[in-house]
Structures are given as structure tokens and as C-alpha cells.
Amino acid sequence: MQDTPQAIPEIPAPPSAPLRFDAVGLDAKLVRAVHDQGYSTMTPIQAAALPVVLAGRDMMGAAQTGTGKTAAFSLPLLQRMLRHETSSASPARHPVRALILTPTRELADQVAQNVAAYARHTQLRSLVVYGGIDMKPQAMALRQGVEIVIATPGRLLDHLQARNCSLAQVEFVVLDEADRMLDIGFLPDLQRILSHLPKQRQTLLFSATFSGDIKKLAQSYLQSPQVIEVARPNATATKVTQRFIKVDEDFKHAALVQMVRDENLTQAIVFVNSKLGAARLARALERDGLVTAALHGDKSQDERTKALDAFKRGEVHLLVATDVAARGLDVADLPAVFNYDVPFHAEDYVHRIGRTGRAGAEGLAVTLVSVRDERLIGDLEKLLKKPVEWAPFEVRGLPRHRPAFEATARPRRDDSAAPPRRHDAPGAAARSEAPAWRPRPAPSDPFFDQPYREPERSEPAAWERTVDPKAALAQAAQLRNRLSPNIRTRRKLPALFVAPAPEMASDAPATV
DNA sequence: AAAAAAT
Numbered sequence: 001m002q003d004t005p006q007a008i009p010e011i012p013a014p015p016s017a018p019l020r021f022d023a024v025g026l027d028a029k030l031v032r033a034v035h036d037q038g039y040s041t042m043t044p045i046q047a048a049a050l051p052v053v054l055a056g057r058d059m060m061g062a063a064q065t066g067t068g069k070t071a072a073f074s075l076p077l078l079q080r081m082l083r084h085e086t087s088s089a090s091p092a093r094h095p096v097r098a099l100i101l102t103p104t105r106e107l108a109d110q111v112a113q114n115v116a117a118y119a120r121h122t123q124l125r126s127l128v129v130y131g132g133i134d135m136k137p138q139a140m141a142l143r144q145g146v147e148i149v150i151a152t153p154g155r156l157l158d159h160l161q162a163r164n165c166s167l168a169q170v171e172f173v174v175l176d177e178a179d180r181m182l183d184i185g186f187l188p189d190l191q192r193i194l195s196h197l198p199k200q201r202q203t204l205l206f207s208a209t210f211s212g213d214i215k216k217l218a219q220s221y222l223q224s225p226q227v228i229e230v231a232r233p234n235a236t237a238t239k240v241t242q243r244f245i246k247v248d249e250d251f252k253h254a255a256l257v258q259m260v261r262d263e264n265l266t267q268a269i270v271f272v273n274s275k276l277g278a279a280r281l282a283r284a285l286e287r288d289g290l291v292t293a294a295l296h297g298d299k300s301q302d303e304r305t306k307a308l309d310a311f312k313r314g315e316v317h318l319l320v321a322t323d324v325a326a327r328g329l330d331v332a333d334l335p336a337v338f339n340y341d342v343p344f345h346a347e348d349y350v351h352r353i354g355r356t357g358r359a360g361a362e363g364l365a366v367t368l369v370s371v372r373d374e375r376l377i378g379d380l381e382k383l384l385k386k387p388v389e390w391a392p393f394e395v396r397g398l399p400r401h402r403p404a405f406e407a408t409a410r411p412r413r414d415d416s417a418a419p420p421r422r423h424d425a426p427g428a429a430a431r432s433e434a435p436a437w438r439p440r441p442a443p444s445d446p447f448f449d450q451p452y453r454e455p456e457r458s459e460p461a462a463w464e465r466t467v468d469p470k471a472a473l474a475q476a477a478q479l480r481n482r483l484s485p486n487i488r489t490r491r492k493l494p495a496l497f498v499a500p501a502p503e504m505a506s507d508a509p510a511t512v
Numbered sequence: 513a514a515a516a517a518a519t
Contacts, residue, residue, distance in 0.1 A: 103516065103517080104515095104516065104517085105516095105517085130517085131517065131518055131519085132517095132518090135518095152516090152517060152518095153516095153517060153518090154516095154517040154518040154519095155517080155518065157517095157518075158518055158519090180516085183516095185515080185516060185517075186516075186517070189517070189518090273513085273514060273515085274513095274514065274515085275514085275515075296515080297515060297516060297517085322514080322515060322516085323514080323515055323516080324515065324516065326515090343514095344513070344514060344515090345514090348515095
């Protein structure tokens with residue numbers, strides 16, 4: 001492993017005029033496919049990654065979400081594969097030559113669709129492989145022979161064990177959302193997969209976030225990699241308006257509904273931290289006249305697919321999801337994201353809010369912070385390298401519903417001894433003038449006491465290339481605003497109607 | 513603390 005790789009290919013400086021796909025030596029078949037998708041000029045990450053991948057270099061690419069990472073690796077990868085394109089029908093002539101791994105099934109599907117679109121005019125075949133669905137069709141397709149496999153780790157290992165495919169001929173590996181793929185939960189599977197691959201190969205890592213630790217770990221899987229960072233690493237998209245509001249845990253539901261109404265939102269993803277929480281919240285929100293769907297790992301794959309498709313078609317107002325939906329998912333024109341819970345890992349915040357404000361569009365990200373979420377805010381500020389700005393917010397009236405679990409909650413063992421819980425009687429709470437959000441004495445609270453300190457940022461190494469973030473964003477915005485690939489016409493939603501609860505008739509804020 | 517990914 002070397003620290004200072006030689007023979008660094010020339011990377012184009014941030015182009016003053018956007019670089020066109022037909023002006024960078026890509027095969028005409030690929031250019032045609034790109035044009036079919038409605039693209040003509042490259043985003044900065046695409047312009048930067050292309051020559052590196054074409055030169056056969058390993059690379060680590062960090063770029064904001066929604067800036068075209070998938071095309072950034074698939075196009076040059078396809079280009080390289082085309083040099084040895086074969087049209088033989090024999091499976092032996094169609095070994096798996098490229099492997100793309102993703103952390104969720106939905107993302108695998110999405111990447112596969114993009115790859116297939118870019119490869120449509122070539123002889124190269126691609127296949128997506130993941131769990132939760134019948135293995136047989138996948139096995140048959142693998143045995144027929146495919147050059148490109150897009151997969152989640154578990155099912156791929158299954159196929160390897162069943163000898164449905166060999167990875168001995170793989171020339172290219174891509175880890176999408178690489179930092180997630182390298183985290184402790186995925187690492188064992190990943191290592192087993194990588195052990196099937198030849199040492200001699202090209203490895204590409206992509207993500208919007210790379211923590212320092214992961215960067216170090218990643219080095220051991222890469223050979224003298226080129227690191228490409230477009231915009232500040234770990235940065236959140238600047239087109240997304242971020243709003244943090246303080247709200248009592250019991251009033252989050254009401255706050256969410258109120259904001260959806262006030263902002264006239266047609267759609268939003270609502271992120272929660274647990275699968276059970278997602279299911280409960282989705283159900284509870286239905287009672288407010290909102291069409292919701294839950295998306296989490298306890299659902300069957302069929303349900304997951306249906307939920308996401310319905311949301312993408314615009315038939316669902318609110319998609320209540322766990323972090324299964326945090327990364328990579330491209331929902332066209334999504335106006336807003338809510339963090340009903342503050343994510344456990346700060347990077348996930350970046351990924352979550354990256355679902356909105358994509359392709360240069362405006363987006364709104366609202367994070368609901370209760371007392372129990374507060375300690376996570378510190379981590380977030382460290383990652384964002386600035387203190388969060390609290391937006392003023394008041395819940396008008398009172399929550400219409402008790403938390404869903406109230407109805408079925410079993411009495412606690414020592415229920416008689418326990419002090420009455422406030423959410424047992426939300427109405428009573430207000431009548432007795434209990435505050436919805438209890439402002440705590442800020443000066444004495446250690447959370448607010450800590451002076452904000454700018455985290456140290458090491459200078460990027462000489463071989464790191466940083467593209468001007470402003471130019472990058474402007475370019476991406478301009479590009480994707482004009483062209484809208486893969487955007488299906490959205491069915492018109494019925495006008496958003498949230499039945500006002502009797503308690504909400506009053507505009508008097510519940511806050512004291 | 514949680515979620516994801518194989519069944």
C-alpha cells in the first residue's frame with residue numbers, strides 16, 4: 001500500500017463550460033443511452049470520476065447525494081467492459097465481470113435500473129440479485145451468464161454457495177454507499193464476497209459521507225486509490241433548508257401534521273429510528289386523513305416494493321421509514337424530509353435529508369428534537385461543523401391522538417406507585433396548564449453551556465482533488481433542472497386534507 | 513440504543 005500513488009491521471013479542472021458526454025471519448029452506444037435518458041452534460045463527480053476509472057485506477061469518490069454518482073461509475077465501467085465485449089451466447093463467455101454492491105434491496109434495484117439503461121445499446125447483460133424474493137429466477141439468469149451483477153451481500157453469498165455464479169473473473173467492484181458497506185454489520189459478508197474475487201481488479205468506492213475511520217479502513221481494500229471529493233465531504237446539500245425544532249415527544253405527531261399542513265406539502269418522507277415506530281406512526285397518521293405507507297425491514301419485500309412504488313407514483317403523502325430508506329433512494333421532486341427521531345448516527349442525517357433537494361431542486365428538512373433526542377444533536381453539530389439553528393415552533397392546540405401504543409399498553413407492574421404519565425391524558429395536561437414543551441433553563445443546561453468549537457479540519461493531501469462546491473452544485477442544478485430522466489409523470493394527488501381536530505380549533509398555542 | 517442483509 002502506498003501513500004503517494006504515481007501516475008495520477010489528469011483530472012479536468014472544474015470546467016467553465018459543462019463537459020458533454022459526447023466529448024469525452026465514450027463509446028457511441030453509451031452516449032446514445034445517456035442521451036436517451038435526457039442527459040447531455042456531466043455533473044462534476046462524473047467529470048472527475050470518468051478519467052480515473054477509465055485509467056483503471058482504484059478510487060474513492062465522495063460527492064453529495066443526488067449529483068449523479070451512479071452514472072459516474074457505471075459509464076466508465078461499461079466503457080472499459082466494451083473493450084472486450086463478446087456476443088457469444090455461451091455462459092462461459094459471459095462471466096461476471098463487474099460487481100456492484102449496495103446496502104439495501106431498494107437501492108440495488110434502483111442502481112440496476114440505471115445500469116440497464118446505460119447498457120441498453122450494448123451486448124452487456126446485467127442482473128440484480130437480492131433477498132426477500134424467489135431465488136430461482138435469479139439463479140437461472142446467473143447460470144445463463146451475465147456480465148454485471150448488482151447485489152446485496154446476503155443473497156449474493158447464497159448464490160455463491162449454491163454455485164450459481166463465480167466471481168473469479170470479476171474485473172470491477174463497486175461499493176455503493178461504501179461507508180455503510182464497510183461498517184461492522186456488513187463487513188463480514190463483504191469480506192467473504194471479496195475473498196471470491198481476484199486480487200487483480202479495479203475497486204471503486206462511492207458515498208456521500210466518509211468518516212475518518214472508514215477512510216482508513218477503505219485503504220486496505222484499495223490500491224493506490226485516487227480520492228475524489230466534490231464539495232465538502234460530509235456536507236449536506238445546500239439547497240436543502242434545514243430546520244430544527246424543539247417539541248415534546250408526546251406532541252411530535254401533532255407537530256408533524258401541523259407542519260405538513262402549514263407548508264402545504266404534497267409529499268414527504270418521515271424518518272424514525274425503529275421499525276415498530278415506523279409502523280405505529282404510519283397507522284396513526286392515517287387517522288389524520290393523510291395517505292401513508294410504512295417502509296422498514298420487518299415488512300415483506302413485496303410490501304416494501306409496493307410502498308415505495310406507491311410513494312414514487314405520488315399515491316402516498318407520507319412515507320414513514322426507517323434508515324432503510326436513508327441512502328441513495330431517488331424519489332423525483334421530493335419536497336420535504338422529516339426526522340421524527342434524530343438519527344443515531346450523524347452521517348445518516350446527511351443521507352436522510354439528501355432524499356430531498358435532489359437534482360438541484362429546493363428541499364425542506366425538518367428535525368423534531370425532544371429532550372431524549374438532544375444528546376444526539378452534539379454529534380450532528382460536530383459532523384455539520386456548525387451549531388444547529390433552532391427554528392421557533394409552537395404546537396397549536398393539542399394533539400388529536402394519544403400515542404398509538406396507549407390503547408394497547410399493558411399496565412406497568414408498579415403502575416399504582418408510578419406517577420401519572422403526562423400523555424395518559426393530553427387534554428387534562430393542557431387544562432392543568434402543563435407546558436407542551438418545557439423550556440429548560442438554558443444557562444444551567446450543559447447541552448447549551450458547551451461553547452461551540454470548530455472541529456479541526458486537516459488539509460487535504462496533495463493528491464486529493466477538491467472541486468469547487470458552488471460551481472459543482474450550480475452545474476448539477478442547471479443540468480438536472482433542464483432534464484428530467486426517469487421521472488415518471490406523477491399522478492395528481494387529491495388536495496391534502498387534514499381534518500382539524502376539535503382541540504385544534506383554537507389557535508392558542510399550547511406552549512406556555 | 514437501531515437498522516440492514518440470507519431463511
